Amino acid sequence: MITTDTRHISYSIDAIKHDVCNLVEEGCISRLQPIYKLCQFYSDRDWVCIECELERNEFLLRDHIIDLLDGEKIHED
Known part of the structure; x- marks a missing residue:
C-alpha cells in the first residue's frame, strides 16, 4: 500500500489499481x-x-473492486 508522511502525496489511478x-x-x-x-x-x-482520483477516472464507490482490476470480468454462475 502507499504510505505517506506529512507531505501531500497524489495518487495515480495506476498506483491505486x-x-x-x-x-x-x-x-x-x-473482487x-x-x-x-x-x-x-x-x-x-x-x-x-x-476518492478524488477514482471520481476523476469515472469510478463510483459502489462499483465492484473487480472494476479496478484490468482484464477481469465478473462471471455469473
Whole structure:
C-alpha cells in the first residue's frame, strides 16, 4: 500500500489499481466488494485523495473492486 508522511502525496489511478491488486492477491478484500471498502486500508487524509482520483477516472464507490482490476470480468454462475 502507499504510505505517506506529512507531505501531500497524489495518487495515480495506476498506483491505486496496483494496491487493489495486491490486496486481492493477499485475500484482504474480495473482487466483488464495493470500492468504498478500500477506505479501511488508508488513512482518512489519503482516502480523500484516492476518492478524488477514482471520481476523476469515472469510478463510483459502489462499483465492484473487480472494476479496478484490468482484464477481469465478473462471471455469473
